[in-house]
Amino acid sequence: MPELPEVESLRRYLVREGMIGRTFEWVGIEDKPESANGTGTLAGARLVVDQSVKSIERRGKQLAVVLDEFVLGFHMGMTGQVHILDSDDTPARFIRAVFNLTDDFRIALVDPRRWAKIQHFESLEHAFSGLGPDALDPDFTSKQFATNLDGRTAQIKPLLLNQAIIAGVGNIYADEALHRVEISPARRVNTISKKNLGSLFDAIRISLEHSLDFILKHPDERGRPYIVDAYGDRMQLHRKPGSFCPRCEIPLVTLKFGGRTAYYCGNCQK
DNA sequence: AGTACGTCCTGATCGC
DNA sequence: TGCGATCAGGACGTAC
Numbered sequence: 001m002p003e004l005p006e007v008e009s010l011r012r013y014l015v016r017e018g019m020i021g022r023t024f025e026w027v028g029i030e031d032k033p034e035s036a037n038g039t040g041t042l043a044g045a046r047l048v049v050d051q052s053v054k055s056i057e058r059r060g061k062q063l064a065v066v067l068d069e070f071v072l073g074f075h076m077g078m079t080g081q082v083h084i085l086d087s088d089d090t091p092a093r094f095i096r097a098v099f100n101l102t103d104d105f106r107i108a109l110v111d112p113r114r115w116a117k118i119q120h121f122e123s124l125e126h127a128f129s130g131l132g133p134d135a136l137d138p139d140f141t142s143k144q145f146a147t148n149l150d151g152r153t154a155q156i157k158p159l160l161l162n163q164a165i166i167a168g169v170g171n172i173y174a175d176e177a178l179h180r181v182e183i184s185p186a187r188r189v190n191t192i193s194k195k196n197l198g199s200l201f202d203a204i205r206i207s208l209e210h211s212l213d214f215i216l217k218h219p220d221e222r223g224r225p226y227i228v229d230a231y232g233d234r235m236q237l238h239r240k241p242g243s244f245c246p247r248c249e250i251p252l253v254t255l256k257f258g259g260r261t262a263y264y265c266g267n268c269q270k
Numbered sequence: 271a272g273t274a275c276g277t278c279c280t281g282a283t284c285g286c
Numbered sequence: 287t288g289c290g291a292t293c294a295g296g297a298c299g300t301a302c
Contacts (some may be wrong), residue, residue, distance in 0.1 A: 003295065040278090040297095061296080078296050079281085094281090113279055115296065154273060163297080220297055241296090241297085258275050 002076040003061060004135055004168030005212035009225035010082055011058045012216070014107070017084055019065075020055060022101040024048040029097045040080075040111070042070050044120035045097045053101075057124060060135045061168025064127040070120055073127045077115030083108045084224070116149040135208055142201035148199065149189050156192065157185035158257045160204070169204060172239060175209070177203040179237045179245075186270045187253060187264040189266050210234065239263040 002010070027049060029042050049066035063074040074082065083092060085106040096116060096194065097109040109116060121127040131150060132139035148165045159165055160174040169177070178185050180203040182191065192200070214234040215225050236246055243252045245265035253266045 006295085075296085078279095078294065112281055113294085115279070117297095141296090152272075158274085161296085258273095259277090260296090 002080070002209050003170035003173050005215055006225075007058055007061050007063055007076065007168075008136075010213040011063060013151060014056055014082070017105075019101070019105065019107070020053050022103065023050065023052040023100055024067075025164060026098065026100040027051075030095070035106050040077055040115045040117040042097050042118045043120040045099070045109075047120055048072055048099070057127075058188055059128045060131050060163050060198070061170070062128060062167075062217050063224070064121070064124055066124060070233040071124055071127045073117065074109070075117040075119075075120050077111065077113065077117065080109060080111040080116030083110055086222075095192075099106060101141040103230070130164060132162075132164045132169040133167060135166050136212075137203055140145055142164075142198040145201045146194055146197045152189050154189060155185065156183060156187050156189045156200075157187055157255075157259065157262050158260075161260065166204065167207065171260050171262075172235065173204065173207050176207040176235055176237050178262075179259050179264060179269060180207065182268050182270060185257070185264050187270070237263060 027045050029045055047070070048067065051069060051072075054068065055064045056065050061075060065072040065074065074080075076082075084099070085108055087104070092108065092110050093159055094110050094112040095108045095117065096111050096114065099107050102108070109118065119127075130236065132146065138172055145166060149159060152159060156178065160169050160177070162170065175185065178199060181196065181199045182197065183200060211234045219225060219246075232237075237243070237252070239252075239261075240256075243263065244250060245252055245268060246265045248265055250265065252263045255262045255264070
């Protein structure tokens with residue numbers, strides 16, 4: 001579910017609602033065995049009692065809550081969400097962990113598919129290790145983007161999903177950006193000109209910024225970022241069977257890249 | 271190393 | 287209405 005705009009809107013929401021400065025007082029984790037691979041670990045959550053929140057950071061899709069003595073990483077996986085709980089809330093389904101902080105500030109990790117992770121890291125550097133530059137980092141340039149793709153021969157779509165090359169792009173925004181610049185997801189990256197790689201880099205940013213802007217302007221009735229589904233209303237490319245290319249007005253086609261479906265226009269995307 | 275898969279888990283949706 | 291097959295916005299591990 002969450003890619004860069006969704007995680008960033010969550011980060012801002014937690015900051016705005018006053019999480020910074022509060023202290024973790026109690027943690028509840030669902031009683032279910034955790035396997036080492038596959039299922040996301042919640043192990044980091046057990047360690048936070050008595051730690052105070054100094055700041056909340058993000059790179060790509062990785063959220064990092066900086067505490068007094070370490071960093072608590074949140075990664076939403078495919079279906080994870082963080083909710084701030086009101087006392088009158090009916091409990092959400094699929095709650096995996098609950099955190100009580102000072103002054104009745106409560107948050108919950110909600111995750112039907114159990115791929116979300118809450119991890120202990122020694123530092124921010126550790127939390128972000130393995131991640132390339134954040135896609136919206138102002139210091140990240142199209143030149144560096146091209147450098148990160150240098151020597152690669154793979155198809156462009158899976159490379160855009162590689163978080164070490166550019167952090168924050170997921171399946172939908174990759175499709176969206178490729179459509180904007182009329183590049184096929186199957187194009188080998190070494191056949192794309194430097195100029196077009198620059199255009200693609202710009203398109204990624206435009207897609208992410210547009211979506212973040214949309215989310216921030218359309219909170220739900222309680223002021224929460226609207227991070228659940230509803231991708232369609234902030235995308236040009238509607239990723240559904242039978243969707244049409246907004247330029248060519250012909251049906252989109254799909255391709256699979258290792259299990260991930262790409263939607264694209266077989267006419268204008270070359 | 272880089273590339274191309276398969277796999278982790280469970281709910282929602284679609285077709286019969 | 288019921289039931290199986292298929293699909294899902296992420297990130298890894300593995301085999302070449």
